Amino acid sequence: MKIAVFGGTGRVGSSFIRMALDQGHTIQALVRDRDKADDLISKATHIIGDVTQEEDIRATINGCDLVFSSIGTDKTTTLSESMPLIRKVMEKQGITRLVTIGTAGILNSRYEEGKYRFQSSESKRTKTFAAEEHLKAYLELQSSALHWTIVCPTYLPDGEEVGGVRYEIDFLPKEGKKISTNDTARFAFEILDPPSFSKKRVGICY
Incomplete structure (x- = not known):
């Protein structure tokens, strides 16, 4: 398969790319920093550009079979600006x-009906900008006809695969505290094709 990747030089994205390449897939990744891409994902095909520009998204997706995104927020509106364009293309x-990487904050609150976790007492974060960006991306996909899945990890430290990943549709599994970047990438890779959890948010943790 040929997979288009956005956010490929991030922690989860670069891990996902290495897994896909190891399985013989072809990767076409949109990147801003050529040197960083050469260092982290040298075996992928690099499209140098900006994920908020439709023509760069089009060049990345062209000829691909599937799309993976791990675009971060980084205190910017990049995610909410780019998702409508990715959908359009x-x-x-x-x-x-x-398949895209979200955050556990946009899962349903288990204890406060009608709220997302970031709006409820379940969230320990005082700042909600990142969750609000991910929520905008979720609502954009929810209104589309795409077969999307949003993988929603909780606290995401760097780390190797350890397995034992628990998951739940629309909620974070009970007592979920963390999950490594590599286990998050592995989960996303394994559900990409054949597609699993179509049009669902999936909370993951140990």
């Missing part, structure tokens, strides 16, 4: 499968 090109 995918729909124009007839590509339907998208």
Whole structure:
């Protein structure tokens, strides 16, 4: 398969790319920093550009079968600006499968009905900007015809795969505290194709 990747030089994205390449897939990744891409994901095909520009997204997705995104927030609106464009290009090109990395904050609150976790007492974060950005991306995908899945990890330290990943649709599994970047990437890779959890948010943790 040929996979288009956005956010490929991030912690989860670069791990995902290495896994996909090891399995014989081809990666076409949109990157801003050529040197960083050469260092982290040298075996992927690099498209140098900006994920908020439709033409750069189009060049990245062109000829691909599936799309993976781990675009971060980094105190910017990059995620909420880019997701409508990714959706638009995918729909124009007839590509339907998208797996993206979200945050546990946009899962449903288990104890406060009608709220997202970041709006409830379940969240320990005082700042909500990142969760609000991820929520905008979720609402954008929710209104689309794409076969999307949002993988929603809780606290995400760097780390190797240790296995034992628990998951739950729309909620974070009870007592979930953390999950490593590599286990998050592995979960996303394994559900990409054949597609699992279509049009669902999936909370993951140990």
